[in-house]
Amino acid sequence: MASKAFSLFLFTVLLLPLLSHGASRDTNNKKSSPFDFLKHLEGCHKGDNVSGIKFLKSYLEQFGYLNHSHSVMQNHTNDDDFDEPLESALKTYQLNFHLSTTGILDAKTISNMMMPRCGVADIINGRGGATIKIKKHDHNHGSFHTISHYAFFPGNPKWPVSKYNLTYGFLTGTTDRAMLPVAQPFRTWAANTHFTFSRAEDDTMADLQIGFKSRDHGDRFPFNGPGGLLAHAFPPTDGRLHYDANDQWSVGAVPGQFDLETAALHEIGHLLGLHYSNVQGAIMWPHISQGMTKGLDKDDIDGIKALYNV
Incomplete structure (x- = not known):
């Protein structure tokens, strides 16, 4: 995700006017956390x-x-x-x-x-995600033990078999400079799934709708300010993905800021039907750290293939 380091650095320098919603960028004083x-x-x-x-x-x-x-x-x-x-x-x-x-x-x-973390709940309607149990052989003790990895949302919601070409669009007010880094995670997921993604000419008709929101924005899942809930997305076939406009966003690993691509890669996983993974190295781990980038883990790829039986 960070392979184009030099060009991303130049792009980050130009990223200051990223959001029309006025994301907070005052880095002179250390912000308190909502937590x-x-x-x-x-x-x-x-x-x-x-x-x-x-x-x-x-x-x-x-x-x-x-x-x-x-x-x-x-x-x-x-x-x-x-x-x-x-x-x-x-x-x-x-x-x-x-x-x-x-x-x-x-x-x-x-x-x-x-x-800082994704705003999707860990337990939904009294149930955790449908965690996949894998039997692993312990050669030292000659036995098998169960380990949990990726998980699905309760009920295993997913896109219909016929719906493998998904369109995405950006909500009104999202700038071009915010759109560009979000396109790459779609390509990453496409390379590891049966899905293809394309930009919709009319964002109101897109399967997946992406935008930057602040505080209570009408979907019953309000954001809570810088350094708290960074983003959230809904499982199939809802298609909504919201970033918190009040957080510090960057392209690439910038100290004190959150990488747009890393967050998008995580939230697109939710849009496709993955819940959380309890593998800390997986993109579907609930937490996203400042100043770092992250890519897909084998656990993420195994999870999406298992959900769609591909």
Whole structure:
């Protein structure tokens, strides 16, 4: 993805007016993270009542680990009690990210929670993605153990067999300089799938619609400012992909900024039907880091081929 290093560097220099939506570019002062509230909760555990625990509940509910819609839990949505459902939700989160499942908000858990990430929930409608289980032989012990890799959305939504040529378009207000780096990830996915992608002449008629949005933008999944939720996309056959216009975007690995191509490569995976991977090196890992680029992993390719039986 970063093979054209010199040309990408020159392009990045010209990228300042990237978004007409006015993405934040003030890099003189270190921005606070939307997840900074977690810092003063370090060490919290069941039985505690600490100001700000309600925001921890909101975080875990946003990503599917808590569900306060049940009447028995509604009274605890906005309180600061570290109750048993919160402990259970935190343990599930820790298990999902290969952390010690203590149910205690320790430093490593906080560090993981504070990482910028995709806004798609980890657990949807009370269910995680349909994780693929692979049997691997342990030659040292002469046995097999199960390891999980790529996952699909619940119900395995995917594009119809006849719909292999997908069109994409950019929402009004997206500049040419933002469009160019997003085209490359489509070529990358095309090279590793049965899909072909082409730019639609009329973006309103495109199968996949891409744009930059801020805060609450009408799809029930608001962004939360710089360094929090970077982007999100919907599974087939919805076709919407939104970047957070308030984040720092670049082309290539630029310190303190997020690579447009890397984010697009991840979100297109969602558009095609991949949920998350628990392989940290995979593009479908939920977190995207500043100042780095990332390409497809074997796990991503195996996942998309398994979903479409190709």
